[in-house]
Amino acid sequence: MRLEGAKLYRTLGVTEDASYEEITQATEELVVKYASDIKQKTRVQVTKDKIMDLRLRQRVSGNLSVLGSAREMDLIDVRRAEIDKKSKKWTPPTWTKGVLVLPDKKHLKSTSFYLGGTGLGIIMIPNLASSFIMLACMCSLGLLYNRGQPEMPKDEFGQAGEVRSPNPVSVGLTCGLVFGWAAVLAVVGTAVMAAVPGVARRLPENLVVNESINLGFWIAASMFKTYRE
Incomplete structure (x- = not known):
């Protein structure tokens, strides 16, 4: 083991009694x-x-x-590394081909702001629910289609400096995801209304279905990406 380890430690440029932190720092450098x-x-x-x-x-x-405290710290750090290695972040399956992409904080904040607003509007003004659904649909389409695209160059007056031709594949995939998720969640909402009659009696008509559709728009806009480099 010592002969095996000597070569490994030399590769990183550390001694055999180096702590986990020293090994990590050498690796990063x-x-x-x-x-x-x-x-x-x-x-x-x-x-x-x-x-x-x-x-x-x-x-x-x-x-x-x-020896001593170095040994204790090394045991703790190695155990922490083992736990971190086992609890790796979830990654989408390969068959999604980059379409299913978890959002970063900025994109999640945008989708939650716009579609959270339409969801609140459906609750506050149920008579205008159809208008809020249309607005949510447009927001979802725009947010999903533009996710990951480079920022549009602008002139000195703040106007767009170029016109981009729409990508048929991205457009089709965007529409399919947005309307598909809305349809799926609409079915779920309808099933909930039918399965729990008390919900329909206590809430405004179709509130659960409309909120389900709005949630479908949010899922499509937040969890997927159709733009390709």
Whole structure:
């Protein structure tokens, strides 16, 4: 194990009794150094993983030569790394081909602001629910179609400096997702109204269905992306 580890530690430029933080810092510095060299960067990251695996095996066999507080901190940090590795962020399945993309904070804030406003309007002024649904539909189409597109260049007066030709595939996919999710949630809302008669009696007519449709618009605009580089 020592012979195996010596080469790994030399690759990162740290000693065998280095703490987890020192190993991590050395790894990050080398990743930055080899930012343009994918092969070397991957080699550095794999080396760190191998060191962590080696230390686990050394710990099991009682051969880990890290003493005192450094040993305790290393045990804590390695355990934290193991937990973080197991709790990786959810990633969309490959078959979605980049269409299902979790939103960043900025995009989520935009969709929640506009479609949250239309949802509130449906509740506050139920007589104008159809108008709010139309507004939500337009907002959803615009937010989804423009998600990920580079910002439109503008002239000195703030006017758009170019006219972009619509992409037929993106337009079709955008319409399909928006209207598809609205239809699915409309069916769900209708099913809820039918399954729970008390809901229909206590709430304004079709409120649940309209809010379900608005939620469908929000899902389409927030969770998907149709623009391609």
